[in-house]
Amino acid sequence: MDTPVIELRGIDKSFGPVHVLHTVDFSVYPGEVTALVGDNGAGKSTLVKCIGGTHPIDAGEILFEGEPVQIGNPRDAAELGIEIVYQDLALCDNLDIVQNMFLGRERKHGIVLDEYGMEELAGRTLAGLSVRTVKSVRQKVASLSGGQRQTVAIAKAVLWNSKVVILDEPTAALGVAQTQQVLELVRRLADKGLAVVLISHNMNDVFAVSDRIAALYLGRMAAQVRTTDVTHSQVVELITSGRSGSLGVKA
Numbered sequence: 001m002d003t004p005v006i007e008l009r010g011i012d013k014s015f016g017p018v019h020v021l022h023t024v025d026f027s028v029y030p031g032e033v034t035a036l037v038g039d040n041g042a043g044k045s046t047l048v049k050c051i052g053g054t055h056p057i058d059a060g061e062i063l064f065e066g067e068p069v070q071i072g073n074p075r076d077a078a079e080l081g082i083e084i085v086y087q088d089l090a091l092c093d094n095l096d097i098v099q100n101m102f103l104g105r106e107r108k109h110g111i112v113l114d115e116y117g118m119e120e121l122a123g124r125t126l127a128g129l130s131v132r133t134v135k136s137v138r139q140k141v142a143s144l145s146g147g148q149r150q151t152v153a154i155a156k157a158v159l160w161n162s163k164v165v166i167l168d169e170p171t172a173a174l175g176v177a178q179t180q181q182v183l184e185l186v187r188r189l190a191d192k193g194l195a196v197v198l199i200s201h202n203m204n205d206v207f208a209v210s211d212r213i214a215a216l217y218l219g220r221m222a223a224q225v226r227t228t229d230v231t232h233s234q235v236v237e238l239i240t241s242g243r244s245g246s247l248g249v250k251a
């Protein structure tokens with residue numbers, strides 16, 4: 001079997017007296033979509049923020065391509081090729097698509113910005129992801145639909161030779177057609193060989209695109225399974241009670 005790109009072992013995380021993650025193991029594989037599911041407050045966002053270097057872990061180990069690594073801040077994560085698309089997207093409305101995609105990592109020719117190069121690469125990245133709904137990369141992000149914004153945020157994440165892209169609830173605010181487009185994009189990322197983590201509440205989304213499902217229950221990893229090995233109702237049980245048949249957290 002493949003080595004996971006990322007493997008978490010025994011991760012613990014508290015915020016002051018609030019113990020959020022309890023000895024969590026979590027593995028993510030190249031070329032696969034891993035759905036990270038769990039009820040509100042289960043610790044999904046906290047877990048990905050630990051991977052992304054936003055939150056230091058209290059205990060446990062993070063392996064990247066089999067080697068132990070320290071991820072002390074978001075820059076460490078980015079250098080490993082880990083990109084996180086957060087729920088709030090962090091795009092700037094007043095800037096255009098190119099400016100957003102290169103924000104803070106602008107390309108320069110000497111002391112001037114390499115506008116042509118950035119525009120070309122932004123366009124090529126979107127085309128490489130078969131994104132055809134965006135008319136011009138010089139459109140302001142304010143003028144984009146929710147689905148298009150999500151697409152730009154994802155394209156921004158894959159621009160940097162990333163190996164792992166983590167999407168925190170990318171379809172939560174989208175309608176049916178836009179959700180479909182984003183899910184197709186998620187699938188294409190994995191088909192290109194990236195490891196994709198999809199946080200989602202929506203069982204239809206999860207079963208439509210994921211290869212594996214990891215279910216968090218009250219900060220504990222209840223189960224990590226292949227999507228083809230479980231039913232919708234088993235996953236719902238894991239989310240709501242932490243158990244389903246032989247699967248789940250120890251009583």
Ligand SMILES: Nc1ncnc2c1ncn2[C@@H]1O[C@H](COP(=O)(O)OP(=O)(O)O)[C@@H](O)[C@H]1O
Nearest residue numbers: 015018020038039040041042043044045046047
């Ligand atoms: N910065 C923080 N400080 C204190 N508590 C936090 C912080 N971030 C998250 N939590 C708590 O951790 C728990 C898990 O939250 P979160 O990871 O956002 O869950 P999820 O993304 O699964 O909904 C919640 O009880 C939340 O209140």
Ligand SMILES: [Mg+2]
Nearest residue numbers: 044045046168
């Ligand atoms: Mg969350």
